[in-house]
Amino acid sequence: MIEAIGLCKQYGELTAVDDLSFTVQPGEVLGFLGPNGAGKSTTMRMIAGFLTPTKGTATVCGHDILADPIAAKSVIGYLPEGAPNYPEMTCGAFLEFIADVRGLSGGHRQARLDDVIERLHLAPVLPQAIDTLSKGFKRRVGLAQAILHDPQVLILDEPTDGLDPNQKFEVRELIRKMASDKIIVISTHILEEVHAVCTRAIIIASGKLLADDTPQALEARSRYHNAVSIRVGEGTAADAVRDVLRAQPQVSRIEGEGDQITAFPKPGELLLPTITGLANSHGWHLDELHLEIGRLDEVFRDITTSRDAA
Amino acid sequence: MNQTLVILKRELRSYFATPVAYVFIVIFLVLTGALTFQVGNLYERGQADMVPFFTFHPWLYLFLVPALSMRLWAEERKTGTIELLMTLPVTLWQAVVGKFLAAWFFTGIALALTFPLWITVNYLGDPDNGVILASYIGSFLMAGGFLAIGACLSAVTRNQVIAFIITVTVCFLFLLAGYDVVLSAVQGWLPQPMVDAIASLSFLTHFSSIIKGVIDLRDLVYFGLVIGIFLVANAVVLDMKKAS
Incomplete structure (x- = not known):
């Protein structure tokens, strides 16, 4: 030890x-x-x-x-x-x-x-x-x-x-x-x-x-923890997808530009099942869908810089 | 194996892994030869002794020993290997003594390689071999004194050139401490006992009495003390400076 x-x-x-x-x-x-x-x-x-x-x-x-x-x-x-x-x-x-x-x-x-x-x-x-x-x-x-x-x-x-x-x-x-x-x-x-x-x-x-x-x-600790990132494919309007996602009660905010969308959950909520369900029911064509586990570099930056500011 | 010996062995291996060892030995042998015969007139004097040979040793050591000692710690600090050495299960003292002994042993090898001259003198005449042996021991001790000073000063800086110049200067002062060059600088403002003390520090005075065949225990103790004191100083300096 x-x-x-x-x-x-x-x-x-x-x-x-x-x-x-x-x-x-x-x-x-x-x-x-x-x-x-x-x-x-x-x-x-x-x-x-x-x-x-x-x-x-x-x-x-x-x-x-x-x-x-x-x-x-x-x-x-x-x-x-x-x-x-x-x-x-x-x-x-x-x-x-x-x-x-x-x-x-x-x-x-x-x-x-x-x-x-x-x-x-x-x-x-x-x-x-x-x-x-x-x-x-x-x-x-x-x-x-x-x-x-x-x-x-x-x-x-x-x-x-x-x-x-x-x-x-x-x-x-x-x-x-x-x-x-x-x-x-x-x-x-x-x-x-x-x-x-x-x-x-x-x-x-x-x-x-x-x-x-x-x-x-x-x-x-990362705000990306349990966020879901998707990339909408051809034939699906990214803005329409954004509007639907924003209306979900579990979603706290939406980020991303163009066909890239990242949805952040409210604390304690899981987004992945909701989003896969929505994709099926709305017939969205998604090229990419993945669950973010959190970004260490962002946590690192948060922890090491917030102190300097204080 | 004893840690000091392990370090000694590594150091010696390093000497012979680079041209340093060979250059040092060759230059030492060429210079001792040239000075003994050309300047010291060994043959022309018509005496079977080695005084012309030993007379030049202090002056040779003045430049050659700092060239050997300058790398001892400055290089370790420069390359960062000191961090490796000091995190091995080795005490500071073992490292200091091990490195010093390696350098001293190495000068011993160079000195021993002058043996053909001893044989020559014996072939030509009937020298007092006791005096010659004593002179060899005296020369070896003096080299140790120079080396201990050099090792200590090498720990002061990361720059080998600076270590060399400072060592030559300090050794020069020690060499001539009994002579007017040094004494006149202190005579005016230091009390007489201090001036006498400084005068008694002279390497040259102690060494020349040894090569004349006057073997006084005090001369041997003197060199032993110089070595001991500077090795302690070396350890102290190193402990302060190792991380900077």
């Missing part, structure tokens, strides 16, 4: 992280969301033991990061932002160094090295110097380094930043596979990623915790 207790980080006048408390249980994949400069990296760096909190502390699997930093660091696998690795070392030598520093030895050491090399497909680049590798490979070397000692806790700072879509997919698969028995914290500003891998999301801005919920619950 990770338990952050009132973490604060102050740089002179600037408060980077302001009294942040949360816990993460085994099996959870926690997504850290926030605009740039929100304090995501600072928080992760404090838990990983790189920065000392100005106030507060955290425990990782029962080890206090201030009282027993080495024990805490031993159970954590950490991927710093940008995945810095020693550029002049070969990939193989680098992983061996990490294995040594993590205290792996004998057959277990070899088995772990083989495992991460296979998982991250690093075999072809082992003899290559890290600075000659592509960005995707560098990131994978960083991930390999983080999971080499099979840590209980994984802290990954923007693990998919700068990767191409295939590589992003692979990294997410990797995280998902490891998720069942580990504690994983990832930071990202890619919202689809939260949906793809996280079981819980924390939104922070200006160092303060603004929301802590499952991605689904966050999406439900």
